[in-house]
Amino acid sequence: MVNNMTTYYEHTPVMLQECIEHLITDPNGTYIDATLGGGGHTLAILEKLGPQARVFGVDQDQQAIDAASQRIGEDPRCTILKGNFGYLSTLLPPPFRGQVAGILLDLGVSTHQLKEAKRGFSFQQEGPLDMRMGAYTGLTAYDVVNTYDYERLRDLIFHYGEERGSRKIAQSIIDARPIESTQELSTIISEQVPPKFRIKSLARVFQAIRIEVNQELEVLKQVLQQGLELLAPGGRMVVMSYHSLEDRLVKNFMKSGNFEGLIEKDFYGNPVCPLTPINRQVITPNDQEIDRNPASRSAKLRVAEKVGDPGS
């Protein structure tokens, strides 16, 4: 249960209709929402399913687990599991492996995580340099900011944050050590960028540190590979990402079954891929959704189906 002293900031589910429509192919099938968050998508999935269906909701964040459990309440079809989706195949009870009709991934952080100052995700609020989504990794934002050498810091700000001022920012972080709080870090970054780019640069650098702390690209690769094993033939993978590096991994994996996007061919030259993408074009939120929920603006939804005969 949620501690009464804690407010859970509700997360508005992104592209809810689009996710549900693409995910559910069998009203009595087994589904996994691997990013349970506040439970918005899970509730909508449950509403569309029949009495024989099963839904597993996974999150590594205890606050998300508590809030979603309270919101969903008693539903014998739904099981909530705490853990990192990088270990999805071990979290799911063995009888369901290879039997799953659909897996949903809504990557990144929830509104709650961003708004809860003491989690340290926000550059707009004073908080500790933490940014851990779950209790599974020892690494914190403090460790990254205060112990990484110049090259490592510069590269992660450049690659994970896609921030052009990565050199100046990395050097200014090193010069200012030790840095204790999110606001100290925000001030140091702000001094390195022109005022009109400040908010974007802050968002990019904080995102880069968060991706590093939570090893987000590594666990994404793991969950895509394991998700494929868990799906039944004809089962669907529905993935929403908010960052071009994540989207590239998802796109390549759905197209080729590997992260480089290299399509293998059989003896006769026919392409061999364990998944078939369902949409040619990536799906993005419409203007009304972006107006209603600006946090949805960078979302990219991709869907693929596991090849094979669903009857096999």
Ligand SMILES: C[S@@+](CC[C@H](N)C(=O)[O-])C[C@H]1O[C@@H](n2cnc3c(N)ncnc32)[C@H](O)[C@@H]1O
């Ligand atoms: C964008 S939110 C999901 C919001 C949810 N779809 C809803 O409608 O409320 C992402 C959630 O995924 C969780 N998450 C991110 N990475 C994870 C991982 N590797 N393992 C388990 N949960 C993860 C976060 O803790 C967060 O609660």
